[in-house]
Amino acid sequence: MTRAQDRSVLRVAHLRHDAPDAVPRLFDALGPDEMELVVLFVSPQADFDTVIAAAARFGAGTRVIGCSTAGEISPEGYTEGEIVAVGFPRDLFRARLHLIADLDDIPAQQIIDRMIQRRHEMAQEHPDWPAEFNFVLIDGLSTREDALTSDLAMGLGPVPLFGGSAGDGAEFRETFVLHDGKAHRNAAVLAQFRSRCPVRVFKTDHLVPTETRMVVTRADPKRRIVQEINAEPAAREYARVLGKDPEGLSTFTFAAHPLVVRIGEQHHVRAIQRVADTGDLVFFSAIDEGLVLSLAQPRNMVDHLRGELASLSAKGAPANILGCDCILRRMEAEQKQMSGEISRLMSAAHVVGFSTYGEQFNSMHVNQTLTGVAFYPPEEDDR
Numbered sequence: 001m002t003r004a005q006d007r008s009v010l011r012v013a014h015l016r017h018d019a020p021d022a023v024p025r026l027f028d029a030l031g032p033d034e035m036e037l038v039v040l041f042v043s044p045q046a047d048f049d050t051v052i053a054a055a056a057r058f059g060a061g062t063r064v065i066g067c068s069t070a071g072e073i074s075p076e077g078y079t080e081g082e083i084v085a086v087g088f089p090r091d092l093f094r095a096r097l098h099l100i101a102d103l104d105d106i107p108a109q110q111i112i113d114r115m116i117q118r119r120h121e122m123a124q125e126h127p128d129w130p131a132e133f134n135f136v137l138i139d140g141l142s143t144r145e146d147a148l149t150s151d152l153a154m155g156l157g158p159v160p161l162f163g164g165s166a167g168d169g170a171e172f173r174e175t176f177v178l179h180d181g182k183a184h185r186n187a188a189v190l191a192q193f194r195s196r197c198p199v200r201v202f203k204t205d206h207l208v209p210t211e212t213r214m215v216v217t218r219a220d221p222k223r224r225i226v227q228e229i230n231a232e233p234a235a236r237e238y239a240r241v242l243g244k245d246p247e248g249l250s251t252f253t254f255a256a257h258p259l260v261v262r263i264g265e266q267h268h269v270r271a272i273q274r275v276a277d278t279g280d281l282v283f284f285s286a287i288d289e290g291l292v293l294s295l296a297q298p299r300n301m302v303d304h305l306r307g308e309l310a311s312l313s314a315k316g317a318p319a320n321i322l323g324c325d326c327i328l329r330r331m332e333a334e335q336k337q338m339s340g341e342i343s344r345l346m347s348a349a350h351v352v353g354f355s356t357y358g359e360q361f362n363s364m365h366v367n368q369t370l371t372g373v374a375f376y377p378p379e380e381d382d383r
Contacts, residue, residue, distance in 0.1 A: 070167025077343020164324030
């Protein structure tokens with residue numbers, strides 16, 4: 001087990017999910033600081049009941065949230081089969097939590113009213129703390145991320161939001177969010193933060209739209225299923241456009257040949273999750289008939305990430321970065337044998353977090369991106 005401290009403002013520890021007494025050892029490794037909140041990114045290989053029970057017992061008095069992952073990002077970079085614990089020290093952070101227990105029945109106005117009220121409470125408590133952000137974890141198989149982020153938008157005001165969709169490795173069978181000693185399905189947890197540390201919330205991807213376009217001509221938006229593209233069976237037509245065998249389509253194909261949609265002046269990925277037995281395409285995010293999709297061309301992931309991290313360091317290097325990184329980015333990195341280089345870049349930049357089934361950024365649910373928040377040391381750090 002390693003513990004990331006040095007110049008960090010966060011407290012970070014990680015350990016194999018099956019290590020003896022993993023959870024109490026993680027809490028111990030976070031150090032003596034009183035924690036405002038601990039976030040656990042838990043490998044789907046872990047026994048969730050054991051993790052939750054241990055967190056409730058050994059983290060008594062500390063609020064704990066988290067989720068299952070499609071892979072973890074530890075202080076050493078990409079990893080799998082681990083639990084990564086991220087602690088927010090109370091002398092630097094305040095947080096308010098909201099559990100949305102049923103994503104099929106989102107009490108939007110109630111959540112918005114509560115967000116506004118709790119933001120006001122934290123501002124009164126620490127009017128001299130300069131930074132605010134929102135962090136959301138959502139069941140990655142709920143298909144309700146688009147609806148939730150849209151509903152939350154009215155309550156954000158000027159405060160940015162980012163987050164990730166809980167994963168299940170590459171299995172896509174069962175995902176969880178953790179809150180108040182319980183694992184929740186079809187649910188989400190929203191954390192509102194105020195901090196002494198300057199922050200920068202960001203979203204980035206390495207994809208460039210091409211002139212190759214296709215139109216969704218038949219779809220089931222509720223289930224995020226596309227049945228026809230260009231009036232042809234969806235998977236077969238997508239394969240034809242790529243010049244590939246429809247029988248050979250895989251997650252690696254989707255990672256290497258993403259589709260994007262233009263919204264305003266920006267392009268956002270509409271990533272394919274899998275091919276259904278019917279030959280339909282199942283997507284990770286919102287899809288509808290009439291949508292024009294463009295094939296995107298990936299740039300070099302390593303060079304692009306290096307540039308993005310340099311941009312975050314333009315006025316001083318972040319002390320930590322909490323990131324939500326799409327599983328398709330990890331798969332592309334593995335396929336192109338770039339995982340080691342990306343891990344080294346993340347480690348050097350103090351990035352921790354998890355691989356997701358989708359990412360949230362302000363009012364949108366997106367795919368094949370890295371969203372996150374960079375934390376900078378307080379200007380007058382007298383701790």
